[in-house]
Amino acid sequence: MARVSEPSLSARIDQFRRRSGSELGPVLPRHPEVASWRTATADDIDAVHAVMVAADRVDHPTWTTPRDDVADTFDLAHIDHSRDTVLALDAESTVIAFGSSFLHPSREGALNVHLSGAVLxxxxxxxxxxxxxGWQYARGxxxxxxxxxxxxxxxxxxWSxxxxxxxEESNRGNxxxxxxxxLAAERWFATMLRDLTDGAPEVSLPAAAQESGLRIVAYTHDRDDDARLARNDAFRDHWGSLPSQPESWAKFVGGEFFRPDLSRLVVEADGTIAAFCLASVNEEDWASLGAxxxxxxxxxxxxxxRRQGLAPAVVAATLRAIADAGLQKAVLDVDTASPTGADALYEGLGFVADERSVALVAHI
Structure with a gap:
């Protein structure tokens, strides 16, 4: 019996578009409380950020999105906001909602689109x-x-x-x-907090690791791309993780919030990065968290x-640096089903779970 060939990726996507009624692409929506719709330009950065922060304060009161996170997307070559972001405006031409559809530049056996947006x-x-x-979905x-x-x-x-x-888990409407x-719920993530007012945990590299030449060092910018490559290797089997691209990575480690003085690396005797813990500081979040x-x-x-005791040591070293800088808390987000058992690791270091979010996915 002849083998029936599977449809191509393009054919599967086309079938999906027809079933969802999106085969004609995105059409500017209509809504009685929206005076006009248009796509975004760089002049809209502050307006988009204002909507995002207003929604952040309800969805997750302990942190808000930095303006730079919005502005940086207007500099990335793979994002065209004139096609990828829609704005809803009121009668005074104030932006009251937005939605973006970003296609990740990676082409390693999968195509991935992330939809994000907010309404006042x-x-x-x-x-x-x-x-x-509806517009975002069709654009994606x-x-x-x-x-x-x-x-x-x-x-x-x-290909997929x-x-x-x-x-946010608390936002059932979204x-x-x-x-x-x-789209179906597929993964949950927890925000975890670690109080540092009484100091950081003391965790050293295991003796075997030290004997092999491993040591913990502060992050320096001459290791920027080495850190990116180490990150890609460490995360390549993590759910939903895609390779960090040079352009977006440079914005992260070169941004105003990244703190190399608080970040730590575990390096081999020859300097190769074996583990990392990278931290940032956004003082605008301090009032929201109350610390x-x-x-x-x-x-x-x-x-x-992996599984050689490097993670607890490098995280503890970063926590010590944060505490020594006089900061009261450390915050992180973790995949609750990570293959590395990360949530248990962080609980062992004194982190306590707080808010939760969920990833919803449509597979094609």
Whole structure:
């Protein structure tokens, strides 16, 4: 019996678009409380940020999105806000909602689109978010179709595509919106806090690690790209993780919030990075949390050095640096089903779980 070939990636995406009624691409929405709709330009950075912060203060009161996080997306070559972000404006031309659809530049067997957006909280539950999401969803599928069509050859069953949305666990409205479009909850993440007013835990590298030449050092910018490559190796089997690209990584480690003085690396005798704990400080979040704090952005151990006791030591070293800087708390986010058992590791270092968020995904 002849083997039935699987449809190509492009064919699967086209089928998905037809089933969802999105085959014509995004069309500017209509809503009785929105005076006009348009796509975004760099002149809209502050307006978009204002909507995002207003929603942040309700969704997760302990932190807000820095303006630079919004501004940086306007500098990235793979994002075109004139096609990728829609704005809802009121009669005074004030932005009251926005939605973005960002296609990740990685092309390693998968195409990934992240949908994000916000509505001013005083206008929640009026259908504006649904109108925005409909546009985002159609744009995301259009991006996947365009990217699949530009791939060499005819990508088949070995390629995948997905749309992804993150929502706060407490915001059932956002979750229901994504679920109504066929996305399903797939992973949960927890924000964890560590009080440092009584100091940081004392954890050293295991004797075997020290004997092999491993040591903990402060982060320095001459290791920027080495750290990116170590991050990509450490996270390559983590759920939803995609390779960090040089352009976006440079913005992260070169940004005003990143703190190399608080960040720590575990390096081999020859200087190769074996583990890392990278931290940042955004003083605008201090009032929201009620304490000065540092956010730990990334913790990882390269695959060849896992399960050798490096992670507790490098995190503890960063916590000591944060405490020595006079900051009261450390904050991080963790995948609750990480293959490395990270949540148990952080609990062992004194972190306590706080807020939770959920990732919802549509697989194609």
């Amino acid at each position: 909280p005083m206008l929640w539950r009026r259908g504006i978010g649904s109108a925005v999401f 599928l259009e991006q996947l179709a365009e990217a699949a069509g530009a791939l060499p050859g005819v990508p088949g069953e070995d 595509a997905q749309l992804r949305v993150y929502a 979750q229901r919106l994504a679920e109504s479009a066929g 000065s704090n540092s956010y730990i952005d990334l913790i990882g151990v390269v695959r060849a050095r």
